[in-house]
Each structure stands twice: as C-alpha cells, then as structure tokens.
Amino acid sequence: MNRDIILSAVHNVSNAMKFMKNEELQEQYPIGLVDMNLWEWPQGVGLYGFYQYYELTKDEAALRFLLDWYDKRISEGLPEKNVNTCSPLIILISLCELTGNENYIKVCDEWSRWIMDDMIRTGDGALQHMITGDPNDGQILIDTLFMTVLFLTKAGVYFHRPEYVEEAKKQFLIHIKYLYDKRTKLFFHGWDFNGSHNYGAVHWGRGNGWYTCGIVDFLDMIDLEVGIKQYLLDTLCAQAGALAHLQTPDGMWHTVLNDPTSYVETSCTSAFGYGILKGVRKGYLDPSYKEVGLQALRATIGRIEKNGIVREVSYGTPVGMDAQFYKDIPISPMTYGQALALLILIEGLKA
Template structure:
C-alpha cells in the first residue's frame, strides 16, 4: 500500500476512534465536554474536514456543537475558549449568526475580563479547581489566541487582530530562551522566573503550530512585527536541532534520556509544514516533518488509537517530573496527529487524490 493511501485510511481510523461512545467518562477521550481536550480534538476534525472535503466530519462537528453548546455557558477560563476556534469557519459555512454572536461574546470576555499578568499577557486559567496566579503558559496561544486571530481574520476588526498579535509576541518574549530559541513551559510574573525552566515538547508544539495560523489570519488585517517572525524562526531552528533520528522529539526537548512524546512531535512537525506554507520557514524544514510522519505511523494501533501520548501536564516542579507523566490516549493526541497527517499527502507528493477513502 502506498503511503498516501495509508495516511488516508489512518485518518479515517483516527476519526472513528475519537467519536466512539465507549470513551464516555474518560478524561482524555470523552469528546462531549467544553474544554481544551475536546477543543483540540474538534479543531483538528475541522482541519481534516476542510482539507478532505468530508461532509460526514463537518456534519459531526455541527452535531457536536449542538449537543454541547449549553456547556459553553459555564466558567470562562482560557482553556474553555479552545472550542470557539471552530466558530469562524462554521459561520462561514452556515451563515448562522449564532456562531458569530457567541464568538464575539467569548472574545469580549477575553479582552475585557480575563485576568492578565503585570506584563499584560493572559494568565493561564483552567476549568479545574486550581489557580496559577500571574503565570504565563505556552498553551494559552493555542487554546485562546488562535481563536481570537481567527475571529479577527473573519471580521477584520483591528482590536481583535491587534490583541492576538500582541499576545502572541508577548508569549514569545516571556517564554523564549535566547540561547537555544526553545520555549520554556511557563513564566511566573510574580517571581520573575521560568519556574522549573523546562523545555517541554508539547508547550513548544502549541506555539509552533499556532503562530503560522495566526499570521495567515491576520497579515492582511494588521502589521505583523518583524520580531515575531524572527523569534519564530529561532524557535524552529532550536527545535530542528534536537529532533531525534526517528523524527520524534523527547518530552523534555534537551533530555535525550527521556521518553519521546507523540502529540508534541506531531504538533511541532505540523507547525513546520504550516510555517513553510506561510513563508515563515524555508522548505528544508519539510524534511524533518517527513521523518516525523514516518516515525508516528507505526504508533497508530489497528483501532486508530494514537500511542505514546502523555497526559495533561501543568508546569512541573522539576525536569525529571515531566518524564513521569502517565501515557494514555487523548483527544489532543489524536488531534495533533490528525492535523499532521492531514497535511502529509501534500508534503509527500503534492496531491490530494488519496483523500478518497
């Protein structure tokens, strides 16, 4: 079987596994919640539906929103904004004003009421009963800023676009190590340091994947500072320097004795592809992405389960603690691999013919 056909069949398996009823009640795989875990899952399904033209997947997303929209009225936190990233595209496709109204309401909360640090960066807030006062996490750029950028791209409103660009650059400024280009997981504004100062793979993946999409949405709406581009190139160069020979990355990027982690690896590689597409990176980065595709394919079980995905991970107290995080299937693991494989047919051969499953 050729690789493109294999990818198309694997993508269908990933989709089928994500929507199984048997996942109910499992934190990592229960899709019927309004939080970041299912949020990344449905964002990824939209990416797949848009690229493949599969109406079945789009219909599922519309049903998902209808089933879960009441849950969106709950606590307003950064992580619960993730599913709203669907709404600009759903509005374009359906012209249902409800999608635009709800998206604007969420954006208004984000701009006017969401807590920020003394630097003005969004404080990372979560649905669980725990606070991280004045902490900046890389995760925020994907869970919230990507949504804001998509809405700004849809509406052309400069206040949304300016805020998305400002938050993206702030996160890069606060989290980037100037020597390696890699990102730290978090920054504590009160204490003035990066806490355990760990270069966690999935943290780097969230921003590597989000920035090209943010730029694509907003470069025609507002000016993108050159600093944002240069910091992104530095990040990508740092990531390329620590990619393992099999195409994956270790869960702590500079610790080759630690386990390799599938979701972070997929997110970084997909970010490379999107970075090249948007002119942020040169085409040589596609070689690393190809190796990641080949490295992840054997990690997909026959039932479509993505293996080697680490569980939810706050900023841990030490680097060693990141190597102890439990590994189990999650919607963000399924989703980040889905996003990578969605772009892999173009990466490998420049054709979409393999989408016909």
Template sequence: MRPLIYTSFSFDRKKYPVTTKSRQKSLVSFLLAIFLSASLFAQETGPGRVPNYPVPYEFPTTDNIKGVLKRVRAYYEETSPQTIVNSKTGERITNFTSYNPAALPSDGFSSEWSYTHGVVLSAFDYISKVTGDESYAALNTRFYNYVVDNLPYFEKGATVKPGEKKGNWGRILHFEALDDCGSIGAAMIKTYLSNRNNKYLPIINRVDEHVSKNQFRLADGTLARNRPQYQSVWADDMYMSVPFLANMGALTGDRKYFDDAARQVLQMGDRLYVPEKELFDHGWNLTSADYDPRFYWGRANGWCLMAMAELLSVMPKDHQSRDKILHLYRSMVRSLANLQDGTGLWHNLLDKSDTYLETSCTAMFTYAIAKGINEGWISHVYGPVALTGWNAINTKVLPNGAVDGTCEGTTFAHDNTYYYHRGKSTEATHGYGPVLYAGAEMIRLLQNERFEILKAKPDAVNSTYHFLLKSEWPKK
C-alpha cells in the same frame, strides 16, 4: 571473518628465569591480545552497511495518510453518542419539558466541551478544506448543533455559579479560564463560517468577552493565571488564546484582534522564549521572574508553534508584528530539527534525551514544519524532518484509530522529576487533534507542486530525501 587470536607462552626456566614481574607482563600481553581480537571481531559483526532504521525510512503516500485520518476519525466518533442522559440511571433523556437536575451530556471525547476537543474540531475543518471530504466538517456541525440545541435546557434549569461544571461540558455556563473556551471557541468560529448557524453567535461572543475582557492579565496586557504561583504565564495559553483571537479577526475584520493575538505571542515570548535554546520554557511567574527555572516541555512548545501557525495563516500580510513572529517560528524550527530523535519522534523534555519519546508534540511539530514549508515561512530543506516525523506518528496510531504515547495533562511545574515521570496513554486526548492536523498538512506537502522530492532508495548504503524548490533550478 577473522578468528579470535589465541596466544601461548613457553619458557625455558633455566635459560630464562621467570620473575614475578615478568609473569605480570606476560599476563598483561595475553589479556591485551584477547581484547584487541575481540574488538576486531565486534567491529566486523556489528551494524551492516545498509542502515537498519527503527522506524521505516520510507516515502508516505496520500492514500496511506488518508487511511490513518479515517481510522482516527472512526475512533473519535465511537467515543460518544452525543446525547443528554440521566447521570444517576444512565438512561437517555428525551423529554425536555421539565428540568432534571441529574441531566448531563453523555460521556466520551466526542461530546466534550474541552480544549483538546477544540483542536480535533479545528483539524476536521482543515481536513475538509485540504481534501474536499466534507464528512469531516459535518462532524463539527453535528457537535456544535448538539451543544447549542441543548444548552438552553441547562441554562434555564441551573443556577449558574462560578466554578460550576456540567459533566464533560465543564464550565460552559460560566467560563473561568482560557482552557474553558479559547481553543473550542476558535473551532466554533471556523464551523460558523462554513454553516452560518446564527445560534453559534451568542457563545462565540461570550468566549470573546472572556478572552478579551474577563481573563486575568498582567499589567502590560499579557494573558496570565494566578496559579500555580501568583501572576504566572503558561506557554500553553498561547494556544488557548491566540487561535481564538486570530479567528475573531477573520470573522469580524477588526484589526484589534490581530493586534492582541500578536501581542500575546511576543509578550509571552519575552518571558518564556530562551534565545540560546530557541525554545519556550513551560512557564514563568512574577515571583522568580528572570531567574525562573526552565523546563522545555515538548507539548508546551508545540502549543506555541501551532498558535503562531494559526495567526500567521490569517493575519494581514502587512501587520507590523509579522516579521517578529516569523523569526520566532523559524528559530524554533531550526532548534527542533536538531533535537528530533533518530526515530522521528521528539522527547517529552526536548533537551533531555533520556525522557520518553512523545506523540502529541511530535504531531504538533510535524504539522507546523510541514505548514511552514507549504506557506513559504521556512525553507523547504526541512521537508525530511516533517516526513520522518509523520512516519513516526504513523507507528503511534493503533489499528482501531487510538493515538498512543501521548503525555497526560501536565501542570506548570518546577522540578525535573515531575516532568520525567508524566504518564502517557491513548486516553490522553491531547494527541488526537495534532495527529489529524499533521496528516492534513503532510497531504498538502506531498501534493505541493512547487517542489521536486528526491526519494530515498530502499536498502541503499547512502540515500536520503531531498526537497528541491523547482524555481531555483534551470528548466530541464
């Protein structure tokens, strides 16, 4: 290490008269010498040759991932007993011979009829398929049986009115929006295909009636809302509708559902997808149309990518819209890889690095990228993006299984200030399902025999991860 350089000046005032100007030059020279010495000192005592990663740059194991999934599941199970209670006294209702107007489903996430719970239940179904652990799928059967066994009690005892809610079952008696039924309806179809409980079918058919016939649409058939502006299209609604339509196609074999699902992706994309950014604007409305202000909110883009993954998984391989949907998927992944933060997380507003790093969109992107690689929809070179995304997610799952750092529910807004200052917490349930999905897909990726994964060496000056497609290389 070089010492600081101290410079002294000595002058013979008779031989070398010192003027004001020369004093100024001497002072400037002195200060410059100190500055240069300090700069050299700072360079030599800065970051070392071995990178100091803010999130461990390590290779996850399937056992570690399964451990995370079990923690999240345990936290979820503890949130509600899934009973019917007297909302005034808090006591459990066990006698259903006469209707009690104070009766409501018990509080807690695991008893909600909600779109965020729908993502969790779809993820549980998927984890069981990936790991063979049927205890996850059993939670789906438990919840949906809880609903269908108790719903007749509310149906016969209540006057069904538009907008009426039944505690955390919301508008289950009268669907008014895609949020009320689409996501959790998709998970119900998946559960029905596993247990064939025919009691589920009346609700599934009622969800279909709302999504396919009753929900407001634009003149071209695009699903929309009349809020907050007249004739508004939300990126969120791609997930609130497309997975249900896709799974209705899988359930019935009727191609019309795949056609409608594909139409929603492409026509929402016509209004929301911005080719220069390769991202989706959060919303569009008829009033501002082509000049609508654009906000690239993380979770909205996550909803879109997850919806496309769901559709691509079940739609016919020869469907006429498949290539267009794949283009949207691939281009989004390309953009997202570039926007990923050095921690492995993504920002709440994707293109604004001074917004906070957010968990739910990170989990959505990690899942969708890993899924795309596993299915062959995108190149395997994106493997490290998914891997570092999972490592970042791992830091957001607390010891008790709660998922931290998730942005609160967010409306379609028109100013940066609103998006910049959205709250985040473990109580924002939008992150739980995506984290479960991401874990399941990462297990698939690590076990995918089509790839050889070259691992980064710990404490190395220059070492990274490479996913190699075995079929591209000469046999050893």
C-alpha cells in the same frame, strides 16, 4: 510517503477521535480531558484537527458530527470562561462562517468580548493562564497562544473588530518575551510574574509545539506588518533549527526536549512536524527542513494503531518545577493527540 497510507491513517484517526472515552486512567483534574463529549481544551484541539479533516474530505457526516457536537454542548450549558475553555471556539467561529448559525454567533460574540474586557491580565497585560477552578495568579503559559489567542484573532476578523487582532499580536509578542529561551532557542513552559521565574525552566515538548503549529496558522488568519511577521518567523526559524538537532533517529522528540532520558512523545512530534512541513510549504522555513518534517510524519504514522488510536501521547500537563515532573506525566490516548496527528497527516498530503 505513500498517499494511500496517509489517507487511510487520516480516516482511521478521525473516526477514532469521535468515540474517545476515558478507559485507561483515573482523571486527576476537576475536568475530563479524555472524553470527547466535554467542552474543554483537549476536545477543542481535537475539533481543530477534525475540522481540517472535514475541509480535506468535505464529508457531510464529518460536518454533521461537528454541528451535533456544538449543538449538544451549547444546549447542556457551557462551562466557566477561562483560557482553556476558549479552545473549542476556534472551530465554532469557523462554523459561524460556514453556517451563519445565530446561536454560534452569539456564543462567539459573548466569549470574545469577555476575553477583551474581562479575562484576567497579569504583568505587561499578558493573558493570565486561568483554568477551570484555578486563576493561576501571575502565571502565563505558552499554551495560551493556541487555546485563546487563535480564537481571538479569528473573532477579530469575523466581527470586523481590529482591536481584537491588535490584542492577539500583542499577546504573541509578550509570550515570546517571557517564554523564549535565547540560549537554547526553545520555549519555557511558563513564567511567574509574582516570583519572576520560569518555574522549572523546562523545555517541554508539547508546549513548544503549541508555538510551532500555532504560528503557521496564525499567519494564515491575518495580514501582519512586515516587522512583526518577520519577528515571529525569526523565532520559528530559530526554534526549528534547535528542534532539528534534538530529533531522535526515528523522527520523534522527547517530552523534555533536551533530556534524552525522558520518553519520546507523539503529540509534540506531530505538532513540530506539522509546523515545519507547513512552514516549508509556505516559504517560512528553508526547504532543508522538509526532511525533518517528513521524519516526524513517518514517526507519527508508526504510532497509529489499526483502530486509529494515536499512542505515546502524554496526558494533560500543568507547569512543573523540574524535569522529573514532566517525565512522570502518564501516557494515554488523548483527543489532542488525535488532532495533532491529523494536522501532520493532512499537511503530509501537501508535502
């Protein structure tokens, strides 16, 4: 893959993200998912990708954008605490490490204590997937691992609180227990402890992607006991094998992974490609998977417009009761689509 093409895409995608606003669809939730200047999970994932851009380029303007974004949101007043609003904290704690800013440290300390002491737990002590305006009683989703547990892990390291790290390990294990499908080697989107079911038992693309890209970064954050690390990697390897068989000839994956009548979707493709390429580079996955990741990289680049907008990204997706629910989710440019594209592009430079 031509390095100059990838670098050009990195710059275009990161620049487009900074100015994203909702111009294409009527938001259906009590929060804004498209506008970059809000504190929610899509923006948090966006910042996660944008920080990787800063680490790659050391561009002072990129760092200033990040600092200004957090300063403005904190001065406006932060929203209610829940699983999804923890997402922007993953990068805020990186900025704590970088700057020593006392305001940033205070926010990360307060929110990490809240996760440990006050966030709602459901069956087996799993973090309940509470979101803005809805506690989602008894519900756990695969999304929680990326949105909350990665931050909790980093907070445990930063604040020297090993109990946070132990809780993070526990959450990964619980979510695998209830969401991993041994038959297909893919993840279900959610589990309901009240009804003891996996909702529609759908193998949703981006939900699976949260594990693929999240686990390779989780392993960068802490040293794990051999047994737990191998268990997490065995799960990744099994998932990667299933994904390799489901990849389309042009390198994409469907939004319902094992339903070829569902549309192909870029954010899950980028997430899978990133996790697979990084997994190969780190020695977690067999080198034979590299071509799977490179096909996803090429497919992602093919979905980036000249203005840097990543297309064919599905809108925010709650858990659904059948495959049709996921097939009906609209397509829209999203900050997390930009971010996940950045992750695979940057990893592609290392491949």
